[in-house]
Amino acid sequence: MSAAELRVRGLGMQFEGLTALADVTMGIPAGEIHGLIGPNGAGKTTFFNCLTGFYRPTSGELWLASQRVDGLPTHVLAALGVSRTFQNIRLFANMTALENVLVGSHTHIRAGGREVLSVHRPSHRATIDRLISLGTAHRAAIQGLVELAGAVGRPPAVRNAEQEAVTSARRILAAVGLAGRENALARNLPYGDQRRLEVARALATRPGLLLLDEPTAGMNPQESAAMVGLIRRIRDEFETTIVLIEHQMRVVMGVCERITVLDYGRKIAEGTPAEVQRDTRVIEAYLGTRALRAGGHGTS
Amino acid sequence: MPSLAAARIRERMGAPIGKIPGVWRWPLFVGLSATIPFLLSDVWIQMLVFVGLFIVLGLGLNVVVGFAGLLDLGYVAFFAAGAYSLGIMSSPGSPFDLSMNFWLVLPLGVVIAALFGILLGLPVLPLRGDYLAIVTLGFGEIIRLFLVNREDVTAGSQGLSAIARPEIGGFEIESFTHWYYFVLAAAVVVGFVASRLRDSRIGRAWEAIREDEDVAAAMGVNTVKYKLMAFAIGAAIGGLGGVIYASFIGFISPAGFSLQVSIDVLAIVIIGGMGSTPGVILGALVLVGIPRILLFRETADFLSKLEWMREVLNGLIRGMDAFVPGSIGRLPPAGEWGAELADDTRFIIFGALLVIIMVVRPEGLMPSRRRQLEFAIEEPAALPATGAGG
Numbered sequence: 001m002s003a004a005e006l007r008v009r010g011l012g013m014q015f016e017g018l019t020a021l022a023d024v025t026m027g028i029p030a031g032e033i034h035g036l037i038g039p040n041g042a043g044k045t046t047f048f049n050c051l052t053g054f055y056r057p058t059s060g061e062l063w064l065a066s067q068r069v070d071g072l073p074t075h076v077l078a079a080l081g082v083s084r085t086f087q088n089i090r091l092f093a094n095m096t097a098l099e100n101v102l103v104g105s106h107t108h109i110r111a112g113g114r115e116v117l118s119v120h121r122p123s124h125r126a127t128i129d130r131l132i133s134l135g136t137a138h139r140a141a142i143q144g145l146v147e148l149a150g151a152v153g154r155p156p157a158v159r160n161a162e163q164e165a166v167t168s169a170r171r172i173l174a175a176v177g178l179a180g181r182e183n184a185l186a187r188n189l190p191y192g193d194q195r196r197l198e199v200a201r202a203l204a205t206r207p208g209l210l211l212l213d214e215p216t217a218g219m220n221p222q223e224s225a226a227m228v229g230l231i232r233r234i235r236d237e238f239e240t241t242i243v244l245i246e247h248q249m250r251v252v253m254g255v256c257e258r259i260t261v262l263d264y265g266r267k268i269a270e271g272t273p274a275e276v277q278r279d280t281r282v283i284e285a286y287l288g289t290r291a292l293r294a295g296g297h298g299t300s
Numbered sequence: 301m302p303s304l305a306a307a308r309i310r311e312r313m314g315a316p317i318g319k320i321p322g323v324w325r326w327p328l329f330v331g332l333s334a335t336i337p338f339l340l341s342d343v344w345i346q347m348l349v350f351v352g353l354f355i356v357l358g359l360g361l362n363v364v365v366g367f368a369g370l371l372d373l374g375y376v377a378f379f380a381a382g383a384y385s386l387g388i389m390s391s392p393g394s395p396f397d398l399s400m401n402f403w404l405v406l407p408l409g410v411v412i413a414a415l416f417g418i419l420l421g422l423p424v425l426p427l428r429g430d431y432l433a434i435v436t437l438g439f440g441e442i443i444r445l446f447l448v449n450r451e452d453v454t455a456g457s458q459g460l461s462a463i464a465r466p467e468i469g470g471f472e473i474e475s476f477t478h479w480y481y482f483v484l485a486a487a488v489v490v491g492f493v494a495s496r497l498r499d500s501r502i503g504r505a506w507e508a509i510r511e512d513e514d515v516a517a518a519m520g521v522n523t524v525k526y527k528l529m530a531f532a533i534g535a536a537i538g539g540l541g542g543v544i545y546a547s548f549i550g551f552i553s554p555a556g557f558s559l560q561v562s563i564d565v566l567a568i569v570i571i572g573g574m575g576s577t578p579g580v581i582l583g584a585l586v587l588v589g590i591p592r593i594l595l596f597r598e599t600a601d602f603l604s605k606l607e608w609m610r611e612v613l614n615g616l617i618r619g620m621d622a623f624v625p626g627s628i629g630r631l632p633p634a635g636e637w638g639a640e641l642a643d644d645t646r647f648i649i650f651g652a653l654l655v656i657i658m659v660v661r662p663e664g665l666m667p668s669r670r671r672q673l674e675f676a677i678e679e680p681a682a683l684p685a686t687g688a689g690g
Contacts, residue, residue, distance in 0.1 A: 052518055078520035092511035095504075102501075103508040107520035109501045144529055151500030152493050162501070205520055 003031040003241045004065045004081055004208030006051075011060035011070075013046055013265075020046040021265045024060070028258075030208075033235055033242045035256030035273075039285060043265040044245045045087060048211050052084050053077045064209060079107045081208030085198040085215060087245070093187035097178055097197050100186050101169040104204025109165045169204060175237065176200045176230060192223045199230065203238055210234070212244040216251050224248060228255045253277070261285065330488055337477040345476040347592045352483035353545055354588045358568040358580035359490045360537025365566065366575035366668075367498060368530035369510025371433040374420065374440030376561040378413040378535035380447060382542025384454060385409035387552050390464035395452055402466040406543050413539020414532045416443075421531035425524055428513070440562050447554035459553025463546050479548050486544060490537055491577055497533065498575075506530055564588070571657055573664025582665045586657070591650050 006028040013021040021043045028034045036044050049055040051062065053074035062070035069077060083104075092100050102109075150158045173182060176196040181189060186197060195215060202210055215231065216224040228251055235242055246252045252259060253273040261269040261276060263285040269276050276282055337345055357379060364372045386409055389400040420439050424432050447454045454460075466473045466482065473482050497503050505526045508516035517523050546552050564587060572583025657665065 054514065054518075074514070074517035075520050075522045078518055084518055086515070090512055090515045092508050092515070094511060095507055099504060099507070103504055103516065103521065104519050106501060106505060106508075140525060144525060147502060148497070148529070148533070151502050152496045154496060154500070158500075165501075201519065 002208060003235075003239050005030040005063075006209055006241060006243070007061075007063040009061040009063070011047070011050060011062065012058050013043070013050055013055055014058040019265050021050065021057075021262075024262070024265075024267050026260050026267065026270060028241060028243065030065075030241055031235065031239070032257050033231065033244070033255055035252045035259040036243055036245045036262065037247070037252055037259060037276075038262035038268075041264075042262040042285075044262055045213060046265075047262070048084055048213055048243075048245065051077075051209075051211060052082055078205055081206070082211070083202040083205040083207035083209070084211035085195075085202050085213055087213040087217065089191075089194050089198055091186040091194055091197060091201070094185060096183050096185055097173060097189065097200075098166070098169055098182040100197055100201045101172055101204045102165055104201040105165045105169060105206075108204075108206060109161050172200045172203050173197075175233075176203075177226075192219060195219070195227070196230070199234070203234065203240075207238075207240050210238075210240045210242045212242060214245050214247060216246065216248055221250075224251055227251070231255050326491075330484070333484055334481070337480055342476050343596060345480050347589060349476060349479045349483050349548065350592065351584050351588045352480070352487050353541055353548070354565065354568060354584040355487045355581050356483070356490050356544070357538055357541040357565045358572065358584050359487070359494050359577065360534045360541065361565045362569050362575065362577075362580055363494055363497070363506075363537065364530050364534035365569055367503060367510070368506040368527065370527065370530060371429065372436045372531075372534065373433050373559075373562050373566065374436035374438070374443070375534070375538055375565050376557050376559065377420065377440045377443035378416055378538030379542040379545070379561060379565075380443050380557040381413040381416045381535070382409040382539030382544075383546035383552050383557070384447065384460075384542070385412050385539070386543045386546045387460035387463050388454065391455075391460040392462055394455060394460055400464070402464040402543075402547060405464070406466075406540075409543040410536045410539045413542065414536040416539075417531040417533075417535025418528055420535070421528045425527060437559070437562075440559060444554055444557050444559075447557060454554070457554055459551055459555075461551040463550050463552065465547050465550075473547075483544060483548075486540065490540065494537075495577060502526065502529065567654070571654065571664060573667035576664065576666055576668035579664050579666040579668070586653075586665070590653065591647075594649065 008024055008026045011021055011024040012019070024043075024047065036047065038044055046055065050057045050070070053072055053076070057070050060070065061068060064080060064082065067080065069080060069082070072080070092103060095103070170179075170182060173179060176199055178193060178196055178200060181193065186194065189197060195217075199212070199215065202212075212231070216227045219227060231242060231244065232255060234240065244252075244256070246256075256273060258271060259269075259273055259276045260267055261279070261282050263281075268281045268285060269279040271279070336348065340348075357375070360378075361372065361375050364370050364375075386402070386405045388394045388396060389398045389405045389408070390402065392399055420436065424435050427435060448457050450456070473479060498506075505516065505521045508519065508521055509523055509526060513523055549556075568580060568583035568587050570583075571587060572579030572581070
């Protein structure tokens with residue numbers, strides 16, 4: 001899948017009385033590495049959860065390429081090219097590294113018949129209606145039977161598809177620096193490797209939009225630097241738009257082309273790293289107004 | 301030269317199972333199983349038919365519990381769906397009196413059970429863990445009560461008799477030996493299907509759901525579809541077991557479809573080692589075989605020869621009485637053990653055995669390769685690239 005443009009219009013997420021996101025609007029052009037920063041509790045991960053269908057946004061619109069995608073189920077979003085990693089690593093701990101990546105390539109492995117994904121439709125509501133309609137259930141049942149027959153009979157087409165998936169999974173593992181660890185259980189990998197395995201698994205879905213939630217959390221400076229190099233390489237080699245949440249400013253400033261700053265669920269700034277660093281509202285959000293005044297006196 | 305060949309053969313014979321190449325293990329096992337009726341008497345064969353039946357059921361539940369990680373305590377419902385499909389459609393005593401042929405009902409029973417699986421699956425889709433277990437438990441009870449109360453459909457508690465038997469080209473399956481081969485064939489088919497599914501993208505999707513459902517969805521796995529698939533396939537296999545059971549026994553009534561069946565099958569899966577096919581086989585041998593062996597006359601005769609052991613144990617008890625007077629009674633004479641065994645004692649022996657197994661081998665008797673790794677205390681420094689897949 002080629003890199004996809006993301007447009008967010010007036011996105012809001014309300015939990016009972018708590019507003020986690022309010023009226024967030026932004027556009028990320030295809031192929032950009034975009035940073036998402038903000039103090040703890042600013043709504044960064046909530047934003048990711050909305051993009052991946054973990055939460056259903058309470059207001060606003062999400063557009064991926066030319067398709068409206070808010071409110072779609074998680075697996076459909078994944079099939080449309082949205083993939084992610086997690087702040088607290090969530091690997092399939094008792095599966096091997098290779099198997100983790102193979103789960104990522106799930107939608108690309110042929111399993112007996114052609115997959116019918118009924119979401120490639122311009123109208124958003126119609127898509128959801130179709131998903132729950134009886135017609136779809138009927139088709140899903142037939143598809144399921146075909147898939148079962150394919151798995152049990154294992155015809156050459158299915159076998160080849162599986163073989164190709166394994167080859168490509170090995171390639172992805174090698175690309176993130178995990179060659180040779182294919183058969184290690186995910187939970188037995190060292191921390192840094194687990195982070196990289198999460199990236200590999202996300203890449204296996206062939207994302208047009210890759211969401212990285214604190215990819216360098218808990219890493220030392222050398223490991224962080226390696227991750228920065230990896231992120232750049234991914235964008236170029238795998239042709240994907242990347243949004244990353246990050247706390248380490250060195251990483252954000254080093255790798256992101258543009259940055260969006262969230263505070264209390266609202267967007268307070270957007271621009272190049274240099275612009276954002278100078279933005280008074282950003283300094284205020286991070287360090288408080290006193291610091292801003294003190295800093296202002298110091299420099300001017 | 302000949303001595304070398306002989307040495308080689310001896311080496312082969314003496315080789316542990318691990319040395320036999322993966323491809324040959326199952327054909328070898330099935331081949332050896334096929335020779336059993338020539339070696340054992342009918343009581344043993346009858347026992348093994350039950351074991352085989354429970355292997356089929358265990359393999360089915362293993363798909364749901366072992367592969368997809370969905371704890372199902374109402375598995376008996378699908379067993380009953382299969383058995384009653386055959387009962388209602390073939391028994392002359394059924395309220396419908398269709399007297400249908402076994403082979404016609406077999407696929408119908410499997411499909412009906414699969415539909416029941418989906419019927420159970422739909423409402424429990426959002427449930428996880430303990431909640432799922434409770435709802436499935438209730439589902440099993442609903443089916444049992446339905447069997448008891450809807451006499452117009454199921455003939456109620458009086459049951460259905462003279463259920464059809466399979467016939468293969470004019471040859472009727474009737475003796476225990478016939479049934480043994482029939483069940484063996486069914487187990488082989490089910491085992492093959494289950495292992496193919498496990499090694500496909502379906503099996504991987506199930507495993508991912510078991511590990512972390514949300515993340516599986518984020519990777520593009522349609523969790524609704526695959527959970528329903530697991531329930532449907534598990535149920536279909538349960539239904540197959542039910543059809544075979546009803547035909548073998550020839551008579552079914554609601555009493556045979558209690559919660560106990562669900563628990564037995566689940567225990568087979570857990571004791572054997574979740575997700576493991578050899579585990580299910582061994583689990584069924586232990587859980588279904590041992591209680592029946594304890595019932596055999598031979599066993600009672602054998603135990604009655606252990607009079608001296610009773611003396612020793614009674615001596616010990618007498619010693620304990622010195623400290624805590626009258627705390628425990630004496631063991632009865634060994635001659636009465638046979639009768640005792642047929643009663644409650646066998647459940648005590650059996651229960652103790654299960655406790656011991658779970659304490660000594662919490663991962664199950666023959667865990668799947670992955671489970672072995674999971675339970676390994678030491679972290680393997682570097683896993684060697686696995687050569688031939690098992």
